[in-house]
Amino acid sequence: xxxxxxxxxxxxxxxxxxxxxxxxxxxxxxxxxxxxxxxxxxxxxxxxxxxxxxxxxxxxxxxxxxxxxxxxxxxxxxxxxxxxxxxxxxxxxxxxxxxxxxxxxxxxxxxxxxxxxxxxxxxxxxxxxxxxxxxxxxxxxxxxxxxxxxxxxxxxxxxxxxxxxxxxxxxxxxxxxxxxxxxxxxxxxxxxxxxxxxxxxxxxxxxxxxxxxxxxxxxxxxxxxxxxxxxxxxxxxxxxxxxxxxxxxxxxxxxxxxxxxxxxxxxxxxxxxxxxxxxxxxxxxxxxxxxxxxxxxxxxxxxxxxxxxxxxxxxxxxxxxxxxxxxxxxxxxxxxx
Amino acid sequence: xxxxxxxxxxxxxxxxxxxxxxxxxxxxxxxxxxxxxxxxxxxxxxxxxxxxxxxxxxxxxxxxxxxxxxxxxxxxxxxxxxxxxxxxxxxxxxxxxxxxxxxxxxxxxxxxxxxxxxxxxxxxxxxxxxxxxxxxxxxxxxxxxxxxxxxxxxxxxxxxxxxxxxxxxxxxxxxxxxxxxxxxxxxxxxxxxxxxxxxxxxxxxxxxxxxxxxxxxxxxxxxxxxxxxxxxxxxxxxxxxxxxxxxxxxxxxxx
Ligand SMILES: Nc1ncnc2c1ncn2[C@@H]1O[C@H](COP(=O)(O)OP(=O)(O)OP(=O)(O)O)[C@@H](O)[C@H]1O
Ligand SMILES: [Mg+2]
Numbered sequence: 014x015x016x017x018x019x020x021x022x023x024x025x026x027x028x029x030x031x032x033x034x035x036x037x038x039x040x041x042x043x044x045x046x047x048x049x050x051x052x053x054x055x056x057x058x059x060x061x062x063x064x065x066x067x068x069x070x071x072x073x074x075x076x077x078x079x080x081x082x083x084x085x086x087x088x089x090x091x092x093x094x095x096x097x098x099x100x101x102x103x104x105x106x107x108x109x110x111x112x113x114x115x116x117x118x119x120x121x122x123x124x125x126x127x128x129x130x131x132x133x134x135x136x137x138x139x140x141x142x143x144x145x146x147x148x149x150x151x152x153x154x155x156x157x158x159x160x161x162x163x164x165x166x167x168x169x170x171x172x173x174x175x176x177x178x179x180x181x182x183x184x185x186x187x188x189x190x191x192x193x194x195x196x197x198x199x200x201x202x203x204x205x206x207x208x209x210x211x212x213x214x215x216x217x218x219x220x221x222x223x224x225x226x227x228x229x230x231x232x233x234x235x236x237x238x239x240x241x242x243x244x245x246x247x248x249x250x251x252x253x254x255x256x257x258x259x260x261x262x263x264x265x266x267x268x269x270x271x272x273x274x275x276x277x278x279x280x281x282x283x284x285x286x287x288x289x290x291x292x293x294x295x296x297x298x299x300x301x302x303x304x305x306x307x308x309x310x311x312x313x314x315x316x317x318x319x320x321x322x323x324x325x326x327x328x329x330x331x332x333x334x335x336x337x338x339x340x341x342x343x344x345x346x347x348x349x350x
Numbered sequence: 351x352x353x354x355x356x357x358x359x360x361x362x363x364x365x366x367x368x369x370x371x372x373x374x375x376x377x378x379x380x381x382x383x384x385x386x387x388x389x390x391x392x393x394x395x396x397x398x399x400x401x402x403x404x405x406x407x408x409x410x411x412x413x414x415x416x417x418x419x420x421x422x423x424x425x426x427x428x429x430x431x432x433x434x435x436x437x438x439x440x441x442x443x444x445x446x447x448x449x450x451x452x453x454x455x456x457x458x459x460x461x462x463x464x465x466x467x468x469x470x471x472x473x474x475x476x477x478x479x480x481x482x483x484x485x486x487x488x489x490x491x492x493x494x495x496x497x498x499x500x501x502x503x504x505x506x507x508x509x510x511x512x513x514x515x516x517x518x519x520x521x522x523x524x525x526x527x528x529x530x531x532x533x534x535x536x537x538x539x540x541x542x543x544x545x546x547x548x549x550x551x552x553x554x555x556x557x558x559x560x561x562x563x564x565x566x567x568x569x570x571x572x573x574x575x576x577x578x579x580x581x582x583x584x585x586x587x588x589x590x591x592x593x594x595x596x597x598x599x600x601x602x603x604x605x
Contacts, residue, residue, distance in 0.1 A: 203465045210464045211450045218451045225438035230426040230455040230518045
C-alpha cells in the first residue's frame with residue numbers, strides 16, 4: 014500500500030487535470046500556468062543538484078534550457094509538420110503523439126552535451142571562476158542561436174503549435190498538460206534516485222570537502238561530470254516542454270534573467286532540498302502571475318523578497334530537509350523511491 | 351616484493367625543498383612511525399604517497415604499481431587510505447553516509463542501474479550497507495550511524511575518520527597525528543584502537559605522531575625527518591636516545 018501511495022496520487026492528479034481541462038473547468042490560462050509551474054519545478058530541482066547539493070554556483074542554467082527548447086522544437090517541427098524551414102514532414106504527422114516525448118528526450122540529450130561546456134572546466138575550476146564560466150556558457154548558447162538565421166536567429170522559431178494540433182487530431186486530449194506532468198514526475202524521480210544513492214551522495218561529499226572526497230576514493234571528476242550532465246540535460250527537457258507549451262521560442266527568453274529565476278527558486282526553497290525546490294517553484298509561479306500587471310517592476314519585487322529571505326532565513330524555506338524529515342509520521346503512508 | 355617502496359622521494363614548492371631524498375620500505379604488516387618537528391615535511395610525505403602531491407623526484411611503488419602520477423582516488427582504490435591531521439569528515443553527511451561514500455571505488459553499478467533501481471543496484475547498495483555497518487560495529491560506532499559528525503565529540507570524530515579510512519579497504523593505512531587534540535583518556539583508547547585495527551584488519555600502518563607515549567607504545571620502527579631530510583631511524587628506544595633527534599626537537603642551543 015505504502016508503495017502505491019505516490020503513484021496513485023500522481024495518477025489521480027493527472028487524471029483530474031486532464032478531466033478538468035477536457036470539461037472546461039480550468040481554462041487555458043490556468044492550464045498554461047500549471048504547465049509553467051511544472052517546468053519551473055524541473056528547472057529548480059535540476060539546478061539544485063549543482064547549486065544546492067554540489068555547492069557550485071551555476072548562473073547559466075537557462076542556456077541549457079535553450080538548447081533543449083531549440084533541438085526538440087526543430088526536431089518535432091521537421092519530423093511532424095510541413096514548415097517553411099524544413100518543407101514536408103519527414104514522418105506521418107499523426108506519429109507526433111508518440112514522437113514528441115522522444116523529441117523532448119533528444120533535446121535533453123543535446124542540452125546534456127552542451128553541459129560539457131561547463132563540466133570540463135569544473136574539473137579544474139571552482140567557485141567564482143566556475144560561476145563566470147557558467148555565465149559565459151549561457152551567453153555563448155544564446156549568441157549562437159541568435160546568429161543562426163536558418164532557425165530564425167533573434168526573431169525566434171515557431172511551428173510547434175502545429176505539432177500539438179496534429180496530436181489533438183489523433184486524440185482530443187490536452188497533450189501538453191499530460192507530457193509536462195509526466196516530464197516533471199520523471200525528472201524529480203530520477204533526480205531523487207540519484208541523490209539518495211551512494212553514488213549521488215558523492216556529490217555532497219564533493220560539496221563539503223572535495224579533497225577529502227578524492228582521497229577517500231571518490232572519482233570527483235566523474236561526480237562533477239555526472240552532476241552537470243544530469244542537471245543540464247533535465248534543464249533541456251524543461252526547455253523542450255516550455256517551447257511546446259508556448260508554441261514558439263526566441264533566444265532572449267533564455268537569457269540571464271531566466272537563469273536568475275531558477276536560482277531564486279533554488280535559494281528560496283532551500284539548497285539541497287527537492288521538496289523545497291518544488292514548493293518554491295509553486296510559490297514563484299504564482300507570484301510571477303500575480304505580479305504580472307506590475308510588468309518589469311516584478312523584477313524589483315522578487316529580488317527584494319530574496320533579500321528579505323536571505324536576511325531572516327538564509328537556509329531557504331526547507332533548508333536541506335525533505336518532506337519526510339519534516340513530517341516523519343507521513344513516512345508511514347508513502348514511499349517515494 | 352615489498353608492499354610499499356619509496357626511493358629518493360623529493361618535492362619542492364618554489365624555492366622550498368619540503369622533502370628531499372626520502373626512502374623507506376614496507377614488507378607488509380608493520381606498524382611504523384614518522385616523526386619530526388613542526389614543518390619537517392611529514393604530512394607532505396603522506397600527501398605524496400596518497401597521490402595528492404606529485405613528487406618532483408624519486409619513486410613510489412605500491413604493490414607493484416607506480417603511484418607518482420595516479421590520481422588520489424586511484425591510489426586509494428589500489429589500497430592506500432589515510433586520515434588527516436585536521437579532521438576532514440563530511441560534516442553534513444551522516445556517519446553512515448560518510449562510510450558509504452568512501453566505498454565509491456567499489457560501487458559496482460552505473461547511473462542507469464541507479465535510475466532504474468536494477469537488481470544489481472539494490473544488491474550492491476545492500477553490500478555497501480552491510481560493509482558499512484560491519485566497520486561501524488567493529489569500532490563500536492554503530493550507535494552513531496545516524497549522527498552528523500559535527501555533532502560528535504572530537505575524540506569520536508577522530509574514530510569516525512579512521513572508520514571511514516578503513517571503509518576503502520586499505521592494505522596500507524596512513525594516520526596523520528591521530529592523537530592530536532585528544533585528552534589523555536582518549537589517547538589510551540586510541541592506542542588500543544590502533545592496536546586492534548592493526549591486528550583485526552591485518553593492516554600495515556604508518557603513522558605520524560607528536561605524542562611520544564603513542565609513538566613509543568605502538569611503533570616498531572621509526573623514521574625521523576627534519577627540514578625534509580631523514581636524520582635518524584631505528585627502534586623506539588634507540589630513537590629516544592639519539593642525539594641528532596634530541597637536537598632537532600630541542601634545538602642545539604646555539605642561535
Ligand atoms: N602546498 C604547499 N605549498 C607550499 N609549501 C608547502 C605546501 N605544503 C607544505 N608546504 C611546506 O612544506 C613544509 C612541510 O610541511 P608539512 O605540512 O609536511 O609539515 P609537517 O611535518 O606535517 O608539520 P606539522 O607537524 O606541523 O604537521 C612546510 O614548510 C610547509 O609550509
Ligand atoms: Mg603535518
